[in-house]
Amino acid sequence: MSTPLLSIEGLRVGFRAADGGVIEAVRGVDLSIAPGEAVGIVGESGSGKSLSMLAVMRLLGAPARPTGGRILFDGEDLLAAGEARMRALRGRDIAMVFQDPQSSLNPALTIGRQICDVVRAHRKVSANEARIIAAEALARVGIREAGKRLDSYPHEFSGGMRQRALIAMAIACRPRLLIADEPTTALDVTVQAQIVDLIAELRRDLGLAVIFISHNLQLVSEIVDRVVVMYGGKVVEDGPVEAIELSPRHPYTKLLKACVPSLGGPVGPLVAIEGTPPRLGRMPEGCPFSPRCPRAIEPCADEMPQLIREAERRIACWRPQ
C-alpha cells in the first residue's frame, strides 16, 4: 500500500463539560486515505464523523477540541501545525464542503467574488486571472454560462447550483483531498444524485481523494472505494465497499444497510434500528452499540473490542457475523 495522503491515528475530540471534566465525542479514531482514494464515512448523528473531519480541518469550534492522537497529512501533523500553516493548507490542499448550501454561501457577495477570494488567498494572480480561474471552476462543476453566473448572488441560484458553486470554491485551487460533509442531505433526491455524480466525476478527472460523510450507506456506496462505519465516536467497521455491501460483519453495519429499502426488492415494513445512540458522557464501558445490538453477548457491554484487521477489512466486534 502506498503512503497514505491522510492518516488519522488515535484521534480524540472532547468537549469541556460544565463541571470541568471532558466529555469525549471522538474516542480514538484510526483511519487512513490513500492519494486519489474515495472513502465514505457512515454513521448516525453523534457518531463523531463530522467532528473527526472538522478536527482534520482544525475547524472545531469551542468548546470542542482535539484531546489526543495525530492527524498526518502528507506526513505533517496537522494537530501540531500553526494557524497560518492551516490557513495555507485549507482550500489549497484540503477543502471541505458542508451540509447546507443555503447558508454556506455568503448572501451579500457574488458567487464570483467568493470563488475569486479563495483563488487569491492561495495563488498570486491578478483579479482578472482569478476571475478566469473562477469561471473555469464553475464550468467544471456543470454550471452553464459560468462566466455570466459569476456575477450572480447566492439567492439567484437553486439549492443544487449553490452546492455546485461551493464545490467549485473547494476545487478551484486543485486540492488533493476533498471532504464532503453530508453534501446532499439538504437537497432534493434527484439533485442529490447529480451532486454525487459530480463528486465522482471530479475525483476521476482531478485525481482528488474524497472523504464523503453521510448517514446513507447506499448513497455513499455509489462513489466510494471504501466504507468506514462509525458509532459512538469509534470506527466499528472499515472495508472495501463491495465487501461491506455484500457481507457486512458488524451487526450495526448490517442494520444500517437494512434501513435503506432496496429498489426492486420485496416490499416489506421499513427497518429501523431499535433504541437511540448513546448519549455523550454516558458511553457504555464496552462496545457503544451493545445496548442496541441484537447479537450482544456477555463481554460486549463491559469491554470494548479492539479494531482488528481481517484480510482487507477492520472490524471491532466481539461477535461479528
Added chain:
Amino acid sequence: MLRLVAGRIVSSIGTLFFVGLALFALTRSGPGSPARIVLGADANAEQIAQFEQAHGLDQPFLAQYATWLRDVLRGDFGKSFVTGRDVATEIVNALPVTLSIVLFAFAIALVFGIGIGILAALRPGGAFDRLSRFASVLGLSIPAFWLGIVLIRFVAVDLRWLPPGGYQPLSAGLWPHLSTILMPSVSLAVYYVAVLARMTQASLQETLRGDYVRTARAMGLSSGQVVFYALVNALPPVVNLAALSFGYMFGWALIIEQVFNVPGLSRALLNAISQRDFLLLQGIVFLFTTIFVFANLGADLINRLLDPRQRAAA
C-alpha cells in the same frame, strides 16, 4: 433601484407632511398668544387682534397650515414674530455650528463604536470584550451634559488645554475650530459610541457563527477576510441604528450647546419656544424632522446596497 429610491423619497415627503401637521398643532396648542409676548402685557385686545390678523393667526388652523406649507415649499419659512428676521436666514446662520458638532460627534461614534464592536466580537468573553461591555454600560449611563461639565472642569479649567466654551468657525482655522467643537462633540458622542459598539458586537458575533463564515475559513481565507465576510452581513442593523442616532444627536446637541455656550440652533430654538415664535420654532423643528427622515432613508438605501436580496426585491 431608481424607481425604488423615487418611491422612498415620495413616501418620506408624505411623512414630512404629517409630521409638519402634528408640529403645527403642537406649537399652537400651548397657552398664550405670540401677540401677548411680542406686544407686551399692556397691549389691548384691539392691538392683539390686529397682530393676529397681520400674521394670519386668526385664520382657521388648517388654513394656516396650508399657507405655511405653500410658503415652505417655495423655501419661505416666514419671518420671526419677534425679531422680524427671516426664519430661513436665522436657521442658515445657526445651522453650521450645530452641524459641525453633530457631524464630528457622528464620525467619532461611527469610528469608535463600530471599531470597538468589531474588536469585542472577535474574542467573545475575552478581556477586550469584557472591558468594552463595562465601558458601554458606563457610556450609556453617563448623561452627556454632565460629561460636558466634567470635561470643562478638568480639560478647560484645570489643564487649560481647550477653551471652556464658545465657538470658532472653520474659517478661523482648523485648530481654533476643532478646539471649540472637540469637547462638545466628545460629550455628545460617548453615548452613541456605546450604543453602536453594543449593536456591532452583538450583530457581528451572530454573523461570525454563520455557515458561510465556516466556509470562508474552510477555504483558507485570511482572518481579515473572514471578518469582512461576517461584517457585510452584520452591518444592516448597525446602519439603521446609526441613522437613528444621527437624528437623535441633533436633539441632544441642543443641550450640549447650552453647556458649552455655543451659539448653535439651541439658542435660536429656546428663544423661539419661550417667545412663542411659532414660525421660527416650526422652521427649526421641521429641519430636525427632515434630517431624521432623510437619515433613515439613507440607511435604507445603504442597506439595500449591502443586501442583494433587498435590491432584487425592489
